[in-house]
Amino acid sequence: MSAAPDVTPGGAAPSRASWMPGATMLALNILAVLLGLGAWALVTAEGVVGLPGPGAVLSAAITLARNGQLLSDALASLARVLTGFLLGVLVAIPVGFLMGWYKVARGLIEPYVQFFRTIPPLAVIPLAIVTMGIGETPKIFVIFLAAFLSSVVATFQGVVSVDRTLINAARVLGAKDATIFRRVVIPASTPFIMVGVRIGLGSSWATVVAAELIAAQSGLGFRMQQAQLYYDLPTIFVSLIAIGVLGLLMDRIIIAADRVLTAWQEKA
Amino acid sequence: MTPRISFQNVSRRFELGGGGEFLALDRFSLEVGEGEFITVVGPSGCGKSTAMNIAAGLLRPTAGRVLVDGAAVEGPGPERGVIFQQYALFPWLTVRENVEFGLRVAGMPGKRRREIADRFIGLVGLTDFAEALPKTLSGGMKQRCAIARAYAVDPKILLMDEPFGALDALTRVTLQDQLLRTWSQERRTVMFITHDVDEAVYLGGRVIVMAARPGRLYKVIPVDLPYPRTEEMRLSTAFAALRNEVWRSVYHPEAA
């Protein structure tokens, strides 16, 4: 996922199929997964594409889970992502607020943000490795960048799109700038920030895996890279599935947090 | 006695894109007495909101000034409550928290704040919805909440910009009566903007008619109907005559 140029809050768009009962939808989802697994088993059993079947992948997964490697890989990747991501968001939110609130700050910061947004964070890896060595720092830095860039833009847009009438309403009730900022601007931009945070987490996750493919001694990306050397396809599959499942879980956590934080929003 | 609000030759220009200028309000002068209820009508774009926002301290005039109790308006102040057409409730706050907002800003302790808020929430009939978020309220309930929020800080002046404009006819009539009832109990000075001629005559002691291009004061029509205003009055011939007069001034002003 790349940093989207525009963010509009409101969570997942109401689906066209929203009239369908939830149970039916879930049944369809499960059916689709089962069909997919069946097709996978069928195709690989015939030896058509030279890939491991679900059985081989499952046994590889069990082995990797038993010997603790899967967990330690997943934890290594998660630790990097969370460190970089949290740092990125923690820096992005105040910077985004500054840009939205003070025209001068915006003028000074915006050129950099706009420029770096056009560079995929992965493209910074060679530079990061050369300047920061091969330890954890360059990887965390690159993830930080990915999270920062998407969150800073979202926060900034949140601040500039705060409804003027709400600010005026606060002013006529006696609120001064600091109070307006704390009690109006921050809550009003939360939906925007959450959109940025969600995009940021997605791109952080994409970035960590890619960074591990390039330079790491641990993590799910590193495991795949190792497996590639030994033509160990089941391990590659297990890692891919783990990456997908963890990415999905993190996304769900953000969505749940967003639901709580912006429950006040009037959904169309 | 000094008038409560005094507009003195107030003008406001807006810069237009492309270097042009637009005169939204041209030498507007008006005095509103203490405890008076005036209504302001006029076609869309005649500067009603501009005049009110200047009085509220949300907009600066480009010429002239507004005095409130003899002092020039420099910004918003708690003695002037404003009610917006778009309700402008803080959507992340409950009804009670919205009503408490101004008191909290003023640093009032929680317990006292809550007492006052609950009193005004009761006054506008929202007691059962004190814990509700604005998104769960109807338009009329939102506007009642906004009115309670403005009343809570006890302003001497209420500036209302088409507060009932987005409501259905029945809700509007109910809120008009409610507004007049509260006003007759605690005489605040009210400047009430509307585009509804009936509403202007029913509520106002004087109807201020404005004209557009440039936005200006066109005519002041006194409403010689006693308060409390009643349903009967609304249907009377005197009311009809006033409505016709206001209607004609709004829609067929003689050339300036």
Ligand SMILES: Nc1ncnc2c1ncn2[C@@H]1O[C@H](COP(=O)(O)OP(=O)(O)O)[C@@H](O)[C@H]1O
């Ligand atoms: N910020 C602004 N910039 C440019 N023109 C404005 C601005 N605010 C209002 N105007 C113009 O000034 C005129 C008067 O506006 P307003 O006071 O809102 O009218 P009313 O409330 O009577 O409908 C309108 O023509 C409007 O387009």
Ligand SMILES: [Mg+2]
């Ligand atoms: Mg208006």
